[in-house]
Amino acid sequence: xxxxxxxxxxxxxxxxxxxxxxxxxxxxxxxxxxxxxxxxxxxxxxxxxxxxxxxxxxxxxxxxxxxxxxxxxxxxxxxxxxxxxxxxxxxxxxxxxxxxxxxxxxxxxxxxxxxxxxxxxxxxxxxxxxxxxxxxxxxxxxxxxxxxxxxxxxxxxxxxxxxxxxxxxxxxxxxxxxxxxxxxxxxxxxxxxxxxxxxxxxxxxxxxxxxxxxxxxxxxxxxxxx
Numbered sequence: 001x002x003x004x005x006x007x008x009x010x011x012x013x014x015x016x017x018x019x020x021x022x023x024x025x026x027x028x029x030x031x032x033x034x035x036x037x038x039x040x041x042x043x044x045x046x047x048x049x050x051x052x053x054x055x056x057x058x059x060x061x062x063x064x065x066x067x068x069x070x071x072x073x074x075x076x077x078x079x080x081x082x083x084x085x086x087x088x089x090x091x092x093x094x095x096x097x098x099x100x101x102x103x104x105x106x107x108x109x110x111x112x113x114x115x116x117x118x119x120x121x122x123x124x125x126x127x128x129x130x131x132x133x134x135x136x137x138x139x140x141x142x143x144x145x146x147x148x149x150x151x152x153x154x155x156x157x158x159x160x161x162x163x164x165x166x167x168x169x170x171x172x173x174x175x176x177x178x179x180x181x182x183x184x185x186x187x188x189x190x191x192x193x194x195x196x197x198x199x200x201x202x203x204x205x206x207x208x209x210x211x212x213x214x215x216x217x218x219x220x221x222x223x224x225x226x
C-alpha cells in the first residue's frame with residue numbers, strides 16, 4: 001500500500017515559478033523550520049523559486065528513547081557502524097520523489113529542481129537525488145551524511161552522475177559529527193561526484209557565511225531566466 005502524500009509548507013515567488021527547491025527539515029522539526037531562510041537568502045526575482053518544505057511523518061525514534069516525533073526514518077545511533085532503518089529511508093525517498101514528480105506536473109523542469117535538507121533531511125536529499133531518474137539542478141546537503149552508503153554504487157542513477165552537490169557542515173557539530181560529513185564528501189568524490197565541501201566554525205546549525213554561500217550556489221545551479 002502506497003504511503004499517503006507528504007503535507008507541505010510552500011512559499012511562492014512573486015512571479016510564476018520556473019524553479020523549485022524541496023527542502024527537508026531535521027529530526028524533530030517540521031516543514032516550518034526553514035521558512036525564515038527564504039528572506040535571509042535575498043534572492044533576486046529570477047530565478048522564480050517555489051520553496052517546498054515537507055513535513056516528515058510522526059514516528060517513534062529509537063535514538064530518543066522511542067519518543068514519537070517527526071522523523072524521515074528511525075535512527076538507532078549516530079555512528080558509521082550502527083544499523084540503519086533501510087525501509088524508512090526508502091519510504092522517505094519515495095515521498096520526496098513524489099514531490100519532485102508533482103513539481104514536474106506543475107511545469108517545473110527536472111533540471112530546475114534542487115533537493116535540499118538539513119541533518120536527517122539532508123540525508124534524504126542525498127539518498128533521493130542520486131537515485132533520481134531525471135537530471136536535477138543540484139543537491140544542497142547541510143550538516144548531514146549519506147545513509148545506506150554501501151548501497152550507492154549499485155543504485156545510483158546515471159542521470160545524476162554529474163549533479164552539483166553543496167555539502168556544508170559545522171566544525172563543532174555535536175549532533176552529526178564532522179567526520180560523518182567528511183566521510184560522505186570523500187565517498188562521493190571517489191565516485192566522481194561534483195562535491196563542493198564547506199565547513200564553518202559553528203555547531204549543528206546554520207550561520208550567515210553559510211547562507212551567503214548557499215545563495216551563490218543556488219544562483220549558479222538555477223540561473224536566471226528572462
